[in-house]
Amino acid sequence: MGIRFGGDYNPEQWPEEVWTEDLALMKAAHVTTVTAGIFSWAKVEPRSGEWDFGWFDRVLDGLAGAGIEVCLATMTASPPPWLARAHPEILPEGPDGQRRWPGARQHFCPSSPVYRAYAVRLVEQLAARYAEHPALTMWHVGNEYGCHTRQCFCEVSAEDFRVWLRTRYGSVDALNDAWSTAFWSQAYGDFDEVLPPRTAPTFPNPAQQLDYLRFGDHALRACYLAEKAVLARLAPEVPVTTNLMPQHKPVDAFGWAPHLDAMALDFYQDPYAADEHVRAGYVFDLMRSARGGQPWLLLEQAAGAVNWRPRNGPKPPGAMRLWSWQAVAQGADAVLFFQWRQSLGGAEKFHSAMLPHGGTDTRTWREVSDLGRELASVPGIEGTRSRASVALLADWDSWWALELDSRPSTALDHSRIALEHYRPLFEAGVACDVVPPQRELSGYRLVVVPNLYLVTARDAERLAAYVRDGGRLVVSFFSGIVDEHDRVHPGGYPAPLRELLGLRVAEFWPLAEGRSVGVGGGGTSLVMGVPPVERSREWGRSRDLGGAYAGRADLWSEEIDLEGAEALARFTDGELAGRPAVTRHDYGRGTVWYLGTRLEPALLRTLLDDVREVAGVVPVLPGLPAGVQAAVREGAGGRYLFLLNHGTQAVEVGLPGPMRDALAPRAAAVEHVALAARGVAVLTGPAPGTE
Template sequence: MGIRFGGDYNPEQWPEEVWAEDLKLMKAAHVTMVTAGIFSWAKVEPRPGEWDFGWFDRVMDGLAGAGIAVCLATMTASPPPWLSRAHPGMLPEDADGRRRWPGGRQHYCPSSPVYRAHAVRLVEQLAARYAGHPALAMWHVGNEYGCHTRQCYCEVSADDFRRWLRARYGGIEALNAAWSTAFWSQAYGDFDEVLPPRTAPTFPNPAQQLDYLRFGDEALRACYLAEKAVLERVTPEVPVTTNLMPQHKPVDAFAWAPHMDAMALDFYQDPYVPDDHIRAGYVFDLMRSARGGQPWMLLEQAPGAVNWRPRNGPKPPGAMRLWSWQAVAQGADAVLYFQWRQSLGGAEKFHSAMLPHGGTDTRIFREVSELGRELATLPDIEGTRSRAAVALLSDWPSWWALELDSKPSTALDHSRIALDHYRPLFEAGVACDVVPPQRELSGYRLVVAPNLYLLTASDARRLAAYVHAGGQLLVSFFSGIVDAYDRVHPGGYPAPLRELLGLRVEEFWPLDAGRSVAIGGEGTSLLDRSGELGGTYTGRADLWSEAIDLEGAEALARFTEGDLAGRPAVTRHAYGRGTAWYVGTRLEAALMRALLDDVREAAGVRPVLPGLPAGVQATVRERADRRYLFLLNHGAAAVEVALPEPMRDALADGAADRTADRTVNRVVLAARGVAVLTDV
């Protein structure tokens, strides 16, 4: 079957005579899969209970005849105007009580029983009609859950929230204890008194806000699961997915993963951000890790410019190919776009498409078609997997709690801090999984835990057991502070990690905007490559600092200026057969790279290829009988990469200007160049 290639197909935007041309050009562009029907609800049900599937039957039949598989959408992402007119109570409201009106998309309250009932009724029709259709390969439920309506605060949602709270806590006293309602006279006598955290005179209860974020995620997932239940009953043999968004705070990807047959992602790299490929790497690794290394799907990307940023630059020549191969290199078995044919009207008419306004005689269409041809030459990549010796921990409840108000600093950004820890691994060419702290960790040589502000006692014990058994753990600042209800762990910061880390944080000392402090000083050092202390570790740090007291740990670096001069900044603590490292500030990039290089060395973690030139990414996908090495040059200049052993240039087989099965000892990568190599 090979790597799936194609894009969103929206034939309802075009007269039917265009459809035959679409099929012809899809074949020319080597399209093998499209996602169809995402926004077709108003077209297939123009009036309540009046169904018109004839036109969509012809679309499905045409695609089947062309040998193009369909990831069939359930069409529920944007309700038709007649539904909200008949049932205005299904429209969402914000925290100020303002209603969000139709005219865009995703104009529904996730808790609305009216919306859910009509959505399920539509899915019943779709599943019954297209079960067994030769084009049907997958189901695509909804679209980008939580993109526009992240949470709803209406009375319908309030009732659903109270139901959710009763199920979670059982009794009102348990809720009062969890929410610390003795503070500010917030104690409840009955669940009916509880409201969503609407706009209040000052800070809403943080535990209430945290639970509402949990509830909001589950309300969205309930919409997905209601539709999925129909599909599993009617077409149990057809896999089901939905397209998640990158670093998307309202939707916990790890909680959704067990309910998805394949992880699917929409990712739009920004050509005006020089290192956006690192953010892509983090998100791609998270998608791959969410279901234990299973290949995933890049369900949307842009072939060129998008339409929704303040400045929408096109992808320069070669970038679309490079970034598509990056997804494949990091585990994707499908590369699709939004969308096939560029719209002439509507809000996304200036969003690029595989077939642009200018038609086939365009750079985008030529690049897209060449990529489709290139992917088709390597069908054996499908199903191969990656293995990683490093895990980076990410946790949605901790993210939600970290970024609530009334903290020592509101400048803490979960996504930014995660990337600060991921970047040194990516740049070193080290394979990395991104997993929740509940995941089994014993198979990893190194675990990196950035800002686990919310950490349950059970997860803390899991980390301690991992280190005691011989693991290497790096923990960063403001971790292990609160429990699942945003209540501070008693016993001094970070109480559940104090013994493991061998230290106590007496006070938090967030740094003012624009301020940094020096790190280093006489006698402060990291491990040299022999495993002994040596060298001087100096530089700067910003954002955060902590007054750390050592309780068995040793200081590897200290603050050398400011109010905490002389206090530890980076520590190391032997615990059982392993080692726990702690960073009490945000190190500048060079220092973070130096630290993680040394921690990796202590853990025995090696890069995929040693000595990679700056800007070059190296990854491996493999199975028992085949290994693929991907080299991707994200830099602006050509580079040469030496290989540790001769390998075959896999892309040579399908390229007219190369010799098939060429064995090489080194690879020259042009700027934005890609090489795919296999064992000889």
């Protein structure tokens, strides 16, 4: 099959005579796969228990006849109006008690047994009817869980929350201990007294809020699992997935990964954001890493503009192709769009599509068709994988806890901090996995922890064992502070990491908005402590960082007392002038670096470049021009080097040896590639006889 290509198909929006044209145009655009039925519930069940599948039979039969595979949706993402009218108790409520009404989509309480029962009934009908259909290759459960209804605070959810708490804690005494309810006279005498963290006079209990975020993720997943159970019973041979969203706080992608047969993502780049390719890189690496490097599926992107941002610009010429190939380069085995044919009415009528309002005589159609042809020309990429020697840690529990209220600073943004630490690795051309702290780390030469505010004792020991066994670790500020119940670890900050880091944080000094401080002048070699013979063999130099680490930092600072660690850089002004800002500590056979502030981008790049050198981490392709990304996928289908020019100027890239252009197989092998602005090259090799 190769890389799957296509988009969401919503034929119910169009008269049946259009469907024949759709099939012909899909073939012309090299479409191989569509997702179908995502919002078809009201059409197949116009009234409760009355089923009309005849029209959908004809749709699937037509697609099968055209040789187009179908990722078949369970149609449960948007309940029909009759269900809300008959059962208004399925509608969600906000923390203020206000009900969310029908008229858009995703208007259901995830905990509602009534909604789940009707959804399961629909899925049973679909699976019984289509399990053996020749077009069916995958099930698509729900749609973008938690996109609009992230949490519900109604009485149904409250009771479901209590059930979840009873399972988690067993006794109300254990709950009181975990939630620190001795504070503010919040002690519970019975689980029935517990409510969701609704709007209150002041800060709700932070442990209660954290558990409700966990519960919200659980409730959404329970909806998915209820439908998946039906599919496993009636269509056990067909894989199942659902589409996640990028850096989506309500849904723990790592927690969902074991329940998905393939990770699937919707990603909509903002053409007006200068560095969207970096954010895309982080999200794509997370998708690839979530199931141990397994290829993933890009189920939705835009062919041009979206409709939901304040300013919805189209993708410039070449951007859609470039960003699609970036997904493939970073592990995607499918490139699909929302949607196939642009709607004439409804909230998304100005959202672009593969077939725009202007029809086939448009730039969008030509670019889409050319991309389909290109993807079809390299079927060997499917199933190949990437390997990384660097891991960046991400953890949803820590994210949820970090961004609650009543913290030293409300300016700490998990997603932004993660991207700031990912960027220097991406720009250096280093392959990187994004993994949870529970993942086995021993195979990585370097592990970067942007922030791990919440850390369990077990995960702290896992990090320590990694370094003791020879690993190289970078940890940034405000990490190791609380346990899984948002209780401060006793023993001084950061208690579970204190021995590992070789330091104590006496006080947090979050910086005022717009304020920065100077750092520099540590006077200690970055590689100090590494045996000289090893140092000269692997890295060839020992660098004095006294001058190299001069610069500014902002957002956060900490009063650090050294307990075995050495200062690489110190604060040069402000209240903490002279105190350590960046430290280094040999621990066991490894080394750990700690950043007690947010270094400016150039300074963080300097640090991570040097740490990579210590760890023996090399780029995929050294000497890349600025703005050029290199990635490798390899496997039974061969070895592919992807070069992507995210810049707006043409560049030339030197290759490690003669290689052939997989998109122009008749061309001769070359040792240099000219990349146009937003250009892409997919290379194989080395050429025969050059090894």
